Amino acid sequence: MRRKRAISGWLVLLIALHALVIFAGFFAPYDPTEQDRNNPYLPPMRLHFLDPQGHLHARPFAYSLRLREGSFDQYEENTALTIPLKFFVLGARYHLLGLVPGRWHLWGAEEQRIYLLGTDSYGRDLLSRFLYGGQVSLFAGLSGAGTTLLLGLCVGAMAGYYGGWRDDLLMRLAELFLALPWLYLLLALRAFLPLAVSPRQAFFLIVAILGAVGWARPARLVRGVVLSAKEQDFVRAARGFGATDGYLLRRHILPEASSVVLTQAAILVPQFVLAEMTLSFLGLGVPEPVPSWGNLLSALQQYSVLVSYWWMYLPALIMLPFFLGYLGLGSELQQPQEPYKIGKLTRSLE
């Protein structure tokens, strides 16, 4: 019971976080590629409730930033010019899920622009770039994990069910993929694919690479499950009744592997999000101006950015809850599941 509650808790957290990213158009105040050339490297604006006179405001506001006297990169708050935070404002056009057009944003500011995470070298809003970047990174991780699990399921089922030379061949191949440190494998696969590609091509390239990288471990686990499942009495009985291989696999054997696959998914998705980040960080992934979590951080490779503009590091911190969600889900799924098994048993007895 406790386990079930914990799992649904983590799932709710993950769904909420992913909703933020999926509907980035609505939750982000600006377009991720829109440049504000007058305001490069603007530090994050702080939200206030108290004005200098000590009056409390119900609506939070920020102060506009101006350069400090005699400085060319130090900003200070201009308390004369307030930017009230408005909800449901009209702003940049976007397409939810790439289909539904919209102009309404959950929050924003009307006359001035508001930057809660600061801006980058082109004056682009970091918060908007983070949310939109999540679409690329998370979706690459999810579809990469989907591809690799499907591949692992097929390979594992084939190796375990048919055995013989197929089993030997596939498992030797899996060992080869496991013999490489995963980042080296990732880079090796990337090395043999075109370097200069459009953002869309880069995305599919990454998904394909991720799909090819991770199949070996799930395949071995699925193979183990299939090996033990195919000797079960109910499978033998079904075979005795003349069930075909395809039917047996689909109806009786692969459902046994579902918990393994789910657990692997919870482990693989964050790993693949990280892989996408790594590739984009190294300049081998999704190119600018399309944001991804990796190329957001790659600005920090410049020493001057690292020294002077600390807020460029903030995206690395606000992506932590996403990884926490997956870690929590994964470790709950991995725990021994006695209560669940008992439930299943009683259900089958009814």
Place this chain on the structure above:
Amino acid sequence: MRYLLRRLWHAVFLLIGVSVLAFAFTVLAPGNYFDEMRLNPQIAPETITALRAQYELDRPLPVRYAHWIASLLHGDMGFSFAYNSPVAPLLLVRARNTLLLTVTAMFLAWGIALPLGIWSAERFGHLPDRLLSWATAALLVTPDLALALGLLVIAVKSGRFPTGGMVSLDFERLSLFGKARDLLLHMGLPVVALVLSLLPLLVRHVRAAMAEVLNAPFLLAAEGHGIPRRVRLYRYALPAAANPLISLFGFSVGTLLSGSLLIEVVMSWPGLGPFLLEAILARDLYVVIGGVVLSTLFLVGGNFLADLLLYWADPRIRTETIA
């Protein structure tokens, strides 16, 4: 002995397999190092054709593979187009730097993880243990990239650590002691990043393995006989929990190598990571293959070491006849 021979044979098989696979993938590669030369009007097409012939890029794959093996046996590992030199000497310097980093980090991480994990397992479920679990969880969810960049930010802000490279500019003029100190200072940041990225995994496994053993009746008996706590934990309990930990050691080699690649790039440590990245961007074919095979060698070597340790630690393997 047969067990070890079998493991060794397996390791060799893996190395050969990975190198064949790497060569097979080169067929997929669109373009090569000389394609960019074609855009240069000052280089005659005949020159490029001649270069391609010289480096055998126009020969069939099996022939190239055979020549690569021959070159490997000569100690060359093919030829780097970008550096105009055999690959092996270039690679070995970088590999040495990577190993310096990873081996140090490995010793440190295990040296911290073992006592910490045991300490935590003793207090299983109590407040200190729960706090430590939260701490390791926090480290576990922090991506290596964020960790390395964060450390770099801290180092830059504090100004206490050099933030890149392996030695200072005046390294050659330093005394022997000064050289060692300089190297250690430069190693500090990447090693800390590596240890922190590896530590949570190790602590969690040590804790889990030890917690299982600590409930065993033989330890209660040992306590009843008045055997001191330290001896009970390290002499009695640890060997009983060693098997999964030794497997973890083999596994952690791979994690460490991957982590090291990224951290080397971020902290500009002149190891395999930046070298491989540079080779990928320049399409320097044999360097990529060499780097990949070398990293496999390290991982396979680490696993073989784990097998050796297991052989030494677990008497059941020594008496086994078939497995």
